[in-house]
Amino acid sequence: MACLERLSVLANRLCGGEQVQGASVAATRVDAEDAVATFQGRPLPYAGMSTLSEEDLEVVRLRHLYRKDVPGDSQGLAQQIVGGGRRCRHGWPQAIVYDPLYRERPGKHFRLGDTTRLTCPLLVGAIDKMEKKGAMEAYNERLLRDPEWHSNFAEINEAHRLLRLSLVADRPEEMRSVRELYGETTFGVAMGAGLASMRPDAKADVKCLHAQVGDELIRGGNNLIAQQTLRDIEEQGISVDGTDDCCDNCNLQVPLEDARWRLGKCKNTAGKRLSRQRKGDQVQKTRNGGQQPGE
Template identity: 30%
Template sequence: MDPREPTPADLDTISLQLGRPARDVVEISARCVCGNPLVAATAPRLGNGIPFPTTFYLTHPVLTAAVSRLEATGTMTAMNERLAADPELAARHRAAHEHYLAERNRIGARAGTGEVPEIAGISAGGMPDRVKCLHALAGHALAAGPGVDVLGDETLAAVADDWTPDRCTCTGAWDPDAPVPTKDLSRHVRRLTR
């Protein structure tokens, strides 16, 4: 079996991690050393028709919280300043953007969603020219592996006191015995009207 293929147990775990039902998960792009999901790859068009550009979605509460704390420190501002001053870093960030788009196309083909013109050329996290979401960059870095998303790699290194890929932090991060959420209150649940 393909380890990226989401099982019903994976989808239940993601729902518990997020506190809402898992939505249009095509792959588990990264897993904890224990096997639990860290990153879900979401179809570029949700089942209700809404375009969804965030292909790689962090699901693990410990990692998500660590990245949120990092965002609060002004790290994105410093990264944006470095992008403006360092052409090599900017080129690597643009290359990460291109990789993200190629991966979204692959995920979309696997999901059978076809082209999603509303988000064509749009990746996530502020790519290709800036940084506006470290969660998106970290998710991409975990899905792609080291060296593809340099600022995502930096994000993961910066949260190493709280989370690292070689250490399980799942115990106590969510309640595996809780009822799996069935009601989604997110803005992405409404239907696309055309």
């Protein structure tokens, strides 16, 4: 029965069908909420951001971050994510902003260092391949010799320091917990850091193209490093706002093993989770005599 259901899904999964319908709903939702989008009663940090619906959160959790399917987990994610940045043409957020004072459980570290995150699997995968081919060296060389890039880099890090401050404003009790956990010195370093925990006194370093692009898709139009990265991706023939088949990766009705496009191996945390899931599925398939789990 599971095989027949999967074939049915495959026959009807074209992006012109159910996925576009979902994207239209997402687009309508964004239009309706843009003027009033808030997090914990405060307006979202940037005009291009939007709040995430339950559908958004499920896609981000299961197909962007590749977290385990734990009932009710999306509700925790709703408290953890401030909002989404630019959306792809299929309607899903391509980057998110974390609440820096959220902890998944008591004793776990706060998210002071990774306030923004690129989540779009298509862009994550494309950038991962670029970095593996040595793109970081070329980007850092340009950062050191290009005055415009260097000046813009300083502006990016200052913008993230201010973003972090704005997100924790008027939350004295939570801030007290952060100070107690880290101590004054580490707390000061964390609060004064820029993008990807870049310290203001550190040597200029792009550090991570994923982080740079995530910043661009959140703040919108002021990250020269990210803009060059996106142009480089386009030159590879990959549309940065989505492709005809990448929607399968984010369509929860399509099993990942049947998707026309899906994220491959990737070095970040989400990629490692996905690799573990695939290994676990393969082990289960072997135990089931070659059938996928649930068949």
